[in-house]
Amino acid sequence: KAGVTQTPRYLIKTRGQQVTLSCSPISGHRSVSWYQQTPGQGLQFLFEYFSETQRNKGNFPGRFSGRQFSNSRSEMNVSTLELGDSALYLCASSLGQGVRVDTQYFGPGTRLTVL
């Protein structure tokens, strides 16, 4: 099976702009989670989607949003970019609801640089 894919892999934006990142989960996986990784804060959970519904949300401002489509693909959007949004954004997919414990499989990430 193909793994989790994320596009684009690298992105450079300027402050004030907005950005959309895309994630395609492993075939058959219905849950997608997003994480932000920075040197200072480490890996932090952003949100999780299952069946096109946000199921969990981390402690991030409303500028960070996401959605999931009927084919389980997910996008996250960051509006009004700030310098501190520069990070590696990781997407993880898992089987989803109905399994005892979900194992998350990560994509390679999108490196966002805000200038």
Added chain:
Amino acid sequence: AQSVTQPDIHITVSEGASLELRCNYSYGATPYLFWYVQSPGQGLQLLLKYFSGDTLVQGIKGFEAEFKRSQSSFNLRKPSVHWSDAAEYFCAVGPSYNQGGKLIFGQGTELSVKP
């Protein structure tokens, strides 16, 4: 609050030497525990996971981890380190059944391998 602590930020071992990376967690319920590895510029690869049962868990690349409930620990071990093991290692704790895919990560331990 739920948390994961990796006390060692950076460890250097000689090739062929044994390795132990420490992980301590704070979690109210029965934890589900994971170790992931991240090579520079890459996403996270799952090494192993513990859900229940045998407290010694075998993973990929010759790694193993032992769950010790009394010490709230889930240390990662490898008997003989290879130069290709140089990477950053993350311990994570996940929620129990049907509570979503939010993982809480430790700050990571960077492993360097001396020839």
